[in-house]
Amino acid sequence: MKRSMLDNFIFSFPVQLFAQYFKSHQILLIAWVLLFLFITGSSGNVMGIPYVFLDPEYLHEVSFWSFFIVGIGFGILTVSFHITGYILHANKYRFVGLLKKPFSNFSVNNSVIPLCILTLYTVAICIFQSKDEHNTGFTIFTFLAGFYLGLILITALLYGYFRLTNKNIYAYITRKLNARLKLIKLSRINILDRLSNRKKRKVTSFIGLNLRIHDTKELYQFPNKKIITRVFDQNHLNSVILVVILTGLILLMGRGIDYSIFQLPAAASLMVLFGMITMAVGALAYWTKEWLVAAFFGVYIIFNILFTTGIILDYHEAFGLNYDTVPANYTISNLYQQSTDSIIAHDKRKMIQVLNQWKQKQKTDDPVAVFVCVSGGGSRSALWAHAVLGQIDQRMKKPLMDQTVLITGASGGMVGASFYRELSYQRQLGLISDPNSDIYLDQIARDNLNPMIFNLVVNDLFLHNPRFAYAGHIYSKDRGFAFEQQLHTNTNFVMDKKLSDYGALEAQAKIPMILFGSTVMNDGRKLYISDFNTAFMNTSPRRKTGINEPIIDVIDFQRFFQNQGAKDIRYTSALRMNASFPYITPSISLPSDPTIKVMDAGVTDNFGVTDAVRFIYAFKDWLAENTSSVVLITIRDTKRVQVIEPQSHQSIFDKVSNPISSVYNNLANFQDVNNAYKLEYMKSWYPDSIHQFVLEYDMYEDYREENDHKGVSTKDSTKAKRPSLNWHLTEKEKKSLIRNVQSKSKQSTIHDLVDRLSQGGNNHHQ
Template identity: 70%
Template sequence: MSKKNRKRGILEKFIFSFPIQLLAQYFKSHQLLLLSWVIILAFVTSSSGNVTGIPYLFLDPEYLHRVSFWSFFMCGISFGTLVVSFHITGYILHANKYRFIGLLKKPFSNFSVNNSVIPLFTLLTYLTCITVFQAHNEQNTFLNIVTYLSGFLVGITLIIALLYGYFRFTNKDIYEYITKKLNHKLKSIALSRFNIIDRLSMKKKRKVTSFFDLRLQIKYTDELYHFPNKKAITKVFDQNHLNSVILVVILIVFILLMGLGIDYKVFQLPAAASLMFLFSMVTMAIGALSYWAKEWLVAAFLVIYLFINFLFTSGTILDYHEAFGMNYDTTKAEYSIPQLKKMTSDSIVMRDKQEMLAILDRWKSKQESDRPTAVFVCVSGGGSRSALWAYSALTQIDQKMGHKLMDQTVMITGASGGMVGASFFRELAYRYSTQQIENPYDEKYADQIASDNLNPIIFNLVVNDLFLRNSEFEFEGKWYTKDRGFAFEQQLNQNTDFILDKKLSDYGLLEAKAQIPMILFGPSIMNDGRKLYVSAHNTSFMNTSHQNLVGVNETIIDAIDFQRMFEDQGAKDLKYTSALRMNASFPYVTPNISLPSAPPIKIMDAGVTDNFGLTDVARFVFAFKEWFAKNAGAIVIISIRDTKRVQVIEPQSYLSIFDKIANPISSVYNNLANFQDVNNEYKLEYMKSWYPNPIQNFVIEYDMYEDYKVVNTSKGVSTQDSTKAKRPSLNWHLTVKEKQSLQRNILSESNTKTIDSLVNRLQ
C-alpha cells in the first residue's frame, strides 16, 4: 500500500471511529445538548458571567461557608451527575443508530466510554481553571490546591461508580436476552419498544469502523458477530431506556427536595453544584423530549412555552418578591396621579418639613461651632466591591477625625452595595459611641462585610425560585416566601453577626435625636421611572421638582414618600435589610421587590437613576436651603465611589457584525455611569448657583490602574500595559486578591491626600 493510501486509511479510520461519529452527531442534530457544556466552559474560563460573579461559584465554591475539600467534593458529584446524564441522553438518542452497541456486553458502559470526548475536554479545562484561579486569585498553597482538586475528582469518581453500579445491575445485554434472563415485565411496556422498532426501521445503518472498549482498547466493528434479530436488539435498548427514565425522575425529585431543605446548612450545596444538577435535569429533559417528539420537537417546545406562559399570565404562578415586614394581606395602597398629588399637598409638605427641621436643629446642637459644616456622604453601588470600599473609606476618614465623622454627618445616601457598607459602618460607629464594642476599625469587620453572599442566592434560585416556592417564614405575625431575597438578607445577617437585623423604625428614633446620621434610600420604580424615597421619616418635600416651560411654572411629581404611601401597609415595620435589598436589586440575582399597592409597584436598583447619590443630596439641600444657608457655614459632600470619574479613552477597532448590531444598546449600558457623572457635575454646579455658602465635593475613588502600577512596581514588573489592570467584579463575591486590592488602594497616595484634605477641612 502506498504512503498516500495509508494516510487516507488512517484518516478514514479516525473519521469513522465511534467517538468522532458521536461528536459529529451532536453538532449535526442535537446542538441543545451541548448547551450545558458550553455554559460551563464559558463560566470556568471567565468568558461569561463576570458581571454577576458566576465564575467564582465554580472556581471557588463554598459549602458550610467555607471553601474546602468538601465544597469541591460536592461540585465533583454534581459534575459527575451531569456527565452520566449526558451519556444517558446520548444513549437514548443515538444508540439505536449504531446497532453494534446492542451486541456488546455492558452496552451503556461501552457507549459512555466513546461518548466522553466533550465531558473529558470540559473536565480538563475545569481542573486547569481551578488550579490557575486558586493560585493566582486566592493565592492558595500547592497543598490546598491539590486538596481541592482531589475533592473534585473523588466526588466525580464516587457518583459515577454509584450510577454505573445501578446500570450494571439493572441493564441487560444481548447475551442475557439470548439466555432468557431478560426481565419479563418489560414485555408489557410497549410504548418505548415500538418507538425503537420504528427508529430501527427508519434509520440507515451508520458507518462506524472502530470503537473503544471498556479497557480503552481499539476494537473494530467487523469483528462482532451479527445477530439479525432486530427484536432482540430492541429489547436491550428498551430495558436500558426504562432505567434511564427512572434515573431522570430520581434527579428531578432530588432537586425539588433540596428546595425543601434550604433552612438546613448541610443541605445548602455550593451554588455551582446546584447549577450543574439543574443542567443535568435539563439535559435529560431535552433528550427525552427529542426522543419522543422526533420531528415535532419545535412544536413540542412551543406547546410547553405556551403552557408555562399561561400559568404566569393567569396568576397560577405568582412571580413577585416581598419586602419583609410589610403587610400584603391588607387593602393595597392606591398608586395613581390623584393620590400622589394628595400626598404632596402644601399642608403635608409643610408638616414634614417642620419634623425634618427639628432633626436638623438637634444635629446643629451637637456641633462645636455655631455655623458647622454640614457633611453629606454619597456612596456608589457595586455589590460587595462597593460595600467593602465604602466601609474602608469611612473607616479611614473616621479614624483620622477621632471618631467624629458620624456626628458631623447629616445624611448618607447612595446605591446598592455602597449603602450596605455605609449602613454597616454607621451601626458600628453607634455601637462604639455607646460602648457596645471596643474597636469599630477591627479587621474582622472588613472580613465580615466582604464575605460571600452570592452562593446562597444562586443556590436558592436553582432549587427554589425556578420551581416551587413553598417554604415560608414568619416575621412579627406575617408570613413571607423564602425566595433568594430571603437568602440574601439571611446571609448578610449571618456575615455581619446580625447587627443590621432591625426594622427601619428602630433607626427612626436615633435619627430623630441626631444620635446617628440619617440614611436615605432612593430606589427606582420600574412602573414609571419615579424615585421611591425610603426613610424612617416622611419625605414629601422631596417628591416634586419644578420646571419653567415658556414662562409657566410647572410642578412635576417625580418621587414618592415611602412612609406616607405605605403607611397602612406597614412601612414602619419594614426590615432594614429589605430596605437595603430594595436599593440593591441587581438583575436576576437580588430580585425586584413588589410592594403592596394597586397596581403593584416594582422596585429597581437605585443605581439606575443615580449610582452615586448626588441627586438625592441636591434635592434635600434644596428643600432646606434657607436653613442650611443660615445655620451651616458650608456643605461638604464626601463622594465614595468604586470607579474613577475619568475613564481611559480607548480607540475602537473595526467592529464585527454582532458588535454593530449590539453597540447602539451596549454603549448606552456601558456608559451609564459616565452619563450620570456628567449629569451630577451639572447638578453640583447648579447647587453652587443657588446656595450662597461654599460647597465642596471630596471624591474618594477606587483606581484599578493606580493599584496595578503599585503592585507591579513592587515586583519589578513593567506597568506600561495598563489593559491588564482588572477591577473587582460587580457582584456579591470577592476573591482574596480583590479584597487586598480594595484595601490597599484606599491607602494609596491619591486617596490619602484627599482624605487628609477632607479631615483638615472638617476640623
Template identity: 35%
Template structure:
C-alpha cells in the same frame, strides 16, 4: 516509514471511530446542548461575564465561607452530574444511531467512554485554569492547590462511580428479567418478532471501531440478524433506567432546597450552576425524545396555562418585601398620577419639610461648633466590591475624624452594594452608642462585609426556586415563600452577625432624634422609572422639585414616598434586610420585588436610576439650602464610588461584524453609568454655583492597582480582589481626598467661616 496507503487507512479509521463520529453527531444534531459546554468553557476561560466575576465562581468556589477541599469535592461532584446528564440525554436521543451497542454488555458505559471527548477536555481545561487562578488570584501554595485539585477529582470520581453502579445494577436486573426469554427460542421469536424487520447495516453511524470497557479497540458487531423489536427493547429499558436516575436527581435537589437554611447545605455557586445546566439538559432531552416534533406546541401550551394560573393568582412566584401586608387587598393604594401627586401636595411637602428641619436642629445640637460642617455621604452600587470599599473608606474617615464621622454626617444616600456597607457601618456605630463593646476600626467588619453572598443565591435558585417553592417562613404577622431573595437576606444577615435583622420601625426614634445619620433607601419602579424612597421619616419634599409659585413651574413627581403610599400596609414593619435587598436587586441575580398597589408595581436595583446617590442628596440640599446657609459652615459632599470616572484608560474595542449587530442593543448597557456621571456632574456644578453656602465635593474611588483587572461586579470576591480593594485606599487620588478631609476639619475648628474648597 508508513506508506501512503497506511496513512490513508489510519486517517479513515480515525475518522470513522466511534468517539469521532459521536463528536460529529453532536455538531450535526441537537446543537443546543453544545451551548452549555460553550458557556462553561468560555466562563472558565474568563471570556463570559468576566466583569461580573463568573470565572471566580468556578475557579475559587467557596463553601462554608472559604475555599476548601470539601467545596472542591462538591464542585467536582456537580461536574460529574453535569457530564452524566449530558451522557444520559444524548444516549437517549442518539441511541438509534448506533444499534450495535444494544448487543453488547454495559452499553451505557461503553457509550460514556466513547463520548468522553468534550467532558474530558473540559475537565483537563478546568484543572489547568484552576491551578493558574489559585496561583495568581488566590495566592495559594502548591500543596494547597494540589489538595484542592484532588478534591475536584474526588468529587467527579464519586459521582461517576455511583452512576455506573446504579446502571450496572439495573442492567443485571434487566438481564435477569429477560433471561428466560433468551433461553427459550420460541418465546424469543414470539416476543421479538423473528422473521420481522431486520437491520442490514451496523447503524446509521458508520463506525469502524470503538473503545470497550477495558479501553481496548474493538470492531462493532454486525446486528443485521437482530430484529428491530429486540434492539428497541434493550434500548428502551436503558432509557427507562436513565429517566429514573434523572427523577432521583430532581428529588435530591428538592430535598436540598428544604434543608438550605443550614449553611452546610448551601453549595458553591459553581456547583449550583452546573446542576442547573444538568437539569436543563435533562428536561430538554426528555421533551425532544418523548414529544418529537410536538415539543414546541406542548411547551407553548404549558406556558399559556401557567400564565393563566399566574393571572388568576392561583400560582404566584413573585418575590415580596418581607414584613408588609399583602393580604389587605381592599385598601391597596392606587398607583396613578392623581394619587401620586396627592402624596406630594404643597401642604404635605411643607409639613414634612418642617419635620425634617426639626431633625436638622437636633443634629446641630450634637455638634461642638456654632456653625458645623454638614457631611453627606453618597455611596455607589457595585455589589460586594462597593460594599467592601465603602466600609474601608468609612473606617479610615472615622479614624481621621477622631471617631466623629457618624456624628457629623446627616444623611447617607446611595445604591446597591455601597448601601450594604454603609448600613452595616452605621449599625455598628448605633450599637456602640448603646454601650456595646465595638471597635469601629476592627478589620473583622471589613472581612464580614466581603464574605460571599452568591453561593446562597444560586443554591437557592436551583434547589428552592425551581424545585421546592412551597416552603415558607413567618415574620411577626405574615408568611412568605422562601426563594433566593430570602436566601440573600439570610446569608447577608449571617455574614454581619445578624445585627441588621430587625424591622424599619426599630430605628425610627434614633433617626428622628439624630442619634444616627438618616438613610434614604432607593429602588427603581420598573413601570415608569420613578424612585421608590424608603425612609423612617416622611419625605414628600423628595418626590419632586419644590413648586415655584412665582414662575408657575410645577414639576411631575419622579419619586414615591414608600411609607406614605403604603401607609395601610404596615410599611414600618418592613425588614431592614429586605430594604437593603430591594436597594440591591441586581437584574436576574435577585428577583424583582412586587408591591401591593393597584395596579401592582415592582421595583429593582436603585442603580438603574441613580447609581451614585447624588441626585437625591442634591435635591435635599436644594430644599434645605436656607437652613444650611444660616446654621452650618457649609456642606462636605462625600462620594464613595466603586469605579473610576471617565475610564479613558480602558480603551475601545476593535470593530467587528458581530459588533455591528450588537452595538445598537449594547450601547445603552455599556454607557449607562457614564451617562449618569455626565448628568450628575452637571447637576453638581449647577448646585455648587447656586447654593448659598460653601460646598466641597470629595471623591473616593476604587481604582485597581496596575496590572490588576479589578474586583468583579458581583456578590463574591477573591482574596486578591479583597487585597486590591484595601490597597486602593492608598492610591494617589484617595490619599489626596483623605488629606482634603483632614484640612477641612482643621480649618473648620479654627475658622468655620473660611472658604472650604
C-alpha cells in the same frame, strides 16, 4: 476491502457521537459552551463568573471541600449529558444494545466533550490558583484532589446504580420487565419506530470499558430488533428513574436552605442547573423528534399563558409588608393627593426637627454638614464603602457618623455603609471598640452569592418555596430571603431590625439618616424609602397647565404604603429593594394596584449624588443658616474618568448591537456627567460653600503600587483587573480593595477631608 486509518478514525463511535451533537442536537452543547466560556474567562468577567468556578467558596473558605462539592456538580452534569445522549442517540447504533453494559460503554465513547472541558478546567484552576491567588503547589494539589474525588465518587455511585439494575439483562427483561414495559406504549413505539425507519449508522469501532478499541463487525450480525428494543427499554427506564431520584434529592436539599452546610458553592449549583436543563431538553427532544422547535414554541406559549393569567406568579415580597390587605392605589391622582403643598410643608417641618437634633449634637454653632454618597457594585462596593468610612473615622477627632446628616447611594455601597453605621452605634453603646477592625471587614466581604444561586436552582425555578413567618405575615423563602439571611449570618445579625427601629434612632440623631432611592420599574419614578415621610424630595418645577399640577416623579414609601404595613418593613428588605442585582437578587413586588415592581437604585443614579442634592435643595435654607458648609463625601468603586478607547472598523454584529450596548456600557458615564452638572448647578442656588471629596477605587493605582513594591514592571496596565461586580469576592480582590484605601492618593484626600471637617464654625457664609 481494508479500511484506511482515516476511515477508522472518522467512523469510530466517539467521533460519530461527537459529530451527532453538532448535526442534530446542538442545544445540548449549550451547557458545555457556557462552561468553556466561563472557565477560560472569555465571558462573564465583569460579573466575576469565572471566579465562581475557579475559586469556589464553601462555608466562607476556598478549600478541599469546596472543590469536592464542585466536583460532584461536574459529575452530575457529565452523567446528565450521558443519560440524555444515550436516550437520544443509542438506538441509532444497534450494536450498543448488544453490549453487556450498554450505558457504561456508551458513556465511555460519549466522553469526548466532557473530557476536553475537564482537562481545560483542571489547567484553568492550576493557572488561576497559582498566578492570581499565589497558592503553593501542595494547596493546588489539595484543591484538585477534592475536585476529582467528588467527581469520581458521584460517578461511581451513579454508575453503580446502573450496574445493579442492568445485570442479567435478558433474563430480567423476559421475566419481569416485559409486562411493565408494555404499559409504556409510547416509549416502545418511539424506539421501534427509530430502529425500523433509520438507516444503519456506520460505526466501525468503539472504545470498550477496558479502554481498548473494539470492532463492531460481529455485533452487527445480530438480527433480532425486538431483543435490542427491550435492552433500550430497560436502560431508558433506569435512566428516567435515576433522573427522578437526582431531581428529588436536589429538591429535598431545598428544605435546608436555612443551614449553611446545605448551601453549595455557586459553581456546583450552576452545574446541577445545567444538568437538569440538559435532561429536560433531552427528554423534550426524544419525545418530539423532528418537532423539537415547534415543541419549544409550544412550551413557551404554555408558560407565557401561565404567567400572564397569574397562575404562576413572578412575585417576590418585601418582608414586613402586608400583602393580604387592600393594595395601595397606584394612580396619578393618588400621587397628587400625597404631594400637595401642605403635605410637603408638613414633612419638611418634621425633618427639620431631626436636623435640629443633629445640630444639638455638634460641638460648634456652625458645624459642617456631611453627606455620604456611596456607589453600587455588589460586594466590592460594600467592602470599599466600609473600608473608606473606617479610614476617615480613624483620622477624625470625633466619629464620622456623628457629623453625618445623611447617607445615600445604591446596592452594595449601602450594604457596607449600613453595616458601618450599625457598628458605630454599637461603639457608642460600648459593645465594640473599633468598627474598622479586620473582623468586620472580613464579615462584610464574605460570600453572599452561594445561597442565592443554590436557592434559585432548588426552589425558585420549581415554584415550591417553603414559607416562613415575619411580623405576623407569611412569606416565601425565595432568593431574596436567601440574600437577607446570608447577610445577617455574615454580620452576626446586628442589622436584623425593622426600618422603624433605626428610624427612632435617626429621629434622636443618634445615628445618621439613611435614605434609599430605589427605582420603580413601571415608570422610572424614584421610590424613597425611609422611616420618615419624604414628600419634600419631589422638587420638580410646576407645569404651565390650567390646573398648575406638579410633576410627581417620586413616591414617599411610608405614606404610600401606610395601610400595608410600611412601618413594619424589615430593614434588610428595604436594603434589598435598593440592591436588586439583575437576575440574581430578584426585583421586589409591592402591594399596590397595579403592582409596583422595584429595582436597583443604580438604574437612575448608581452614586447617590442625585438623592443627596435633592435633600440639600429641600433644606437649603436651614443648612445655610445652621451650618458653615456642606461636605459631600463620594465613595465609589469606579474611576470617574475612563480611558477613551479608539474606534476600529466595526463588524456587522457590532453595528447591530452598538446602539444598545453603548448605552448600557456607558450608563455610569452618563450618570457622572449628569451628576457633575447637578453639583455645578448647586452653586447657583446654595448660598454657602459646598465641598466634594471623592474617594474612588483605582485598580490601576493599586496595580502600580503593588508591583512597585515587588520591584516588577508596571508598564502593561492591561493586566490590572477590577474586582468583579458580584456578591462574591476572591481573596485577591479583597486585598486589593483594602490595600487601595491605604494608597498615597486616598490618604491625601482623607487628610484634606479631615482638615475641612475640623474647620466647622470658622468659615460660615464665606
